[in-house]
Amino acid sequence: MGIRRDVADRLLRAASDAADPRDGVLSRADLRALGVGRDRVSSHVRAGRWRLHGRHTVALHTGELSPTAHAWRGVYESTGDARVDGVTSLKAAGVTGLTDTVVHISLHHLCQVRCIDGVVQHKVSRRLPDECALPGLPRTPPALAALRAAQWAVSDRQAALFLVLPVQQRITTAETLHVTHSQYAGRRRRALIAQLIDDIADGAHSLGELDLVPALRRRGLPTPTRQAIRRVDGRTRYLDVCWEDIGLALEIDGAAHSAGLEVTFDHFRQNAITLGGDIILRMNLIGLRLGREEFLDQVVRAHAELTAGRRG
Template identity: 35%
Template sequence: MEITRSTAARRRGHHLTAHELGEKQAGVVTRAQLSRAGLSPAAIAANITANRWRPLGVHSIVLHCGPLDERAKHWSAVLEAGPRAYVDGASSLVLGGLKHFDATPLRVTVPRGARVRHRGASVDIRQTRRWNEDDIDREDVPRSRTPVAAVRAALWARSDRQADLVLTMTVQQKLATPGEIAAALLAVRRDRRRTRIDSLLLDLAGGVGSLGELDVLRGCRERGLPEPDLQALRRTSARTYYLDFRWSWFRVCLEVDGIQHGWVQNAIADALRHNTIALEGDIVLRLPVLGLKACPDDFFAQVEQALVSRGWRAPTSYGVGTSYASRPMGPPAYDVRG
């Protein structure tokens, strides 16, 4: 009888140890961890057969049979990939708080030369020559630090546009500053997107807060228009406003309207702001994000017309109405007399 009680107590102790470990890892453990906790393969199999636990892959087991939350899925991916694996790229950003960005499949990084233990359809396990312990945040699920993750997410993005989006959203949601991301970029010596990322980080540091604003800034450069101030402070007799773009010397403003500007409460506030600024002498132009995609040249022609009406001179080799594609690149000319 004593032997039976002792065995039962030992088993309870083993299960308690397993669940304590599981609490730190969102309920997910490896077979090796369970073995070190004192559970035999037969005991593990018995718990699975009894529907108390269930396997998630070759190596990991969840200590319940309920649905998995995102944290548990990330733990499972790391534990399946190997002892030095960590969540990386856009998946790490989402784990760190990035919202409204699709980071599927889940990206996991292991050192170059490591034996990849198991690959699943929903997990992308890659080897990297840039593996560095200092890049890893091990506070919870092992993941790349946010600035490092942002750089890698941009390098691995399916398109340049997606690279712009993930970096802009990371800065916009205040997960990392442009300076922090730029510091992480120093570790990247060669990549076809490195120059593009450098340029984008300078724009983000200058105040760009969305892809629409980035498109406007690039559109001005491509068309030889003077670059505006970003997130410009405009004081009126009524109050102080922040404007998306303002050519302060010429008192021309451009507001980029996203979907949220069409909401009733925003439409009223935008109209009041527009009218107040216009009444005090500024030209205020509005550019819906849809317009940037559908007919950008038409809107940029209006921007140029407004600037010319306030004293800006296009280089004499071309004037207002000249096809943008035929214009040479070069610095704009300014004339602020009068």
């Protein structure tokens, strides 16, 4: 005997309501809990109303899955203690500017993994006490997601991007990154990630670590003046490094330079100094951390060209 029509309609409405916040997908277990068993799922699929997306994922429509639905599918298909993590979790938290389209899932290292199209599974040694506390989509909080994304990144530059963007976009803070990193250091890039977090958080102490003057001397350049003074619009301004004889200056921007309107004020200041005759090469601490030699190449080239121009 088939299920009564009114009961079938009620179950269908319940399933639709449950799937709505998940962009139209549910797991077979979710459907069973609602009273929709395997036979009823198969009936909807055969009728062309629903569509299967793996062993465990059922879409209550036949269209393409949205990014949110893909994330839920990654959790459903991975089973175990699966959580959306890394870049995918950052995107779910609202971080923009990330182009990775696969779904990153973390699993406890004792869980079994299998090949799932469009899903990358990462085993983690342990879970933090509060990393599964967010409502809705099972995902790690932004700070932990940023740390793991940096650990799983394909390059140091990509790792820096995953740490910088959520702080710049106010999804998390450098302080939260620091605390989370003290709780979960991970296995890859431990030292680099710690340095990057310090650069993002403050940067003042990092200038000593990244002192360019010895490196410039090794490149054959004369010793420059540190904290050279300029008068701009009646105010005293300081240049981090300057070769006074040729008017070449270097400015290294810490985290404070990206706060509020500081970028705007820095541009006004640099424009005024340039109009006064100095040429300024700028780099932030993150860029200096990741591309130190590339920046030094630019400095050496600028020094050579300005020196040649002065002689000419």
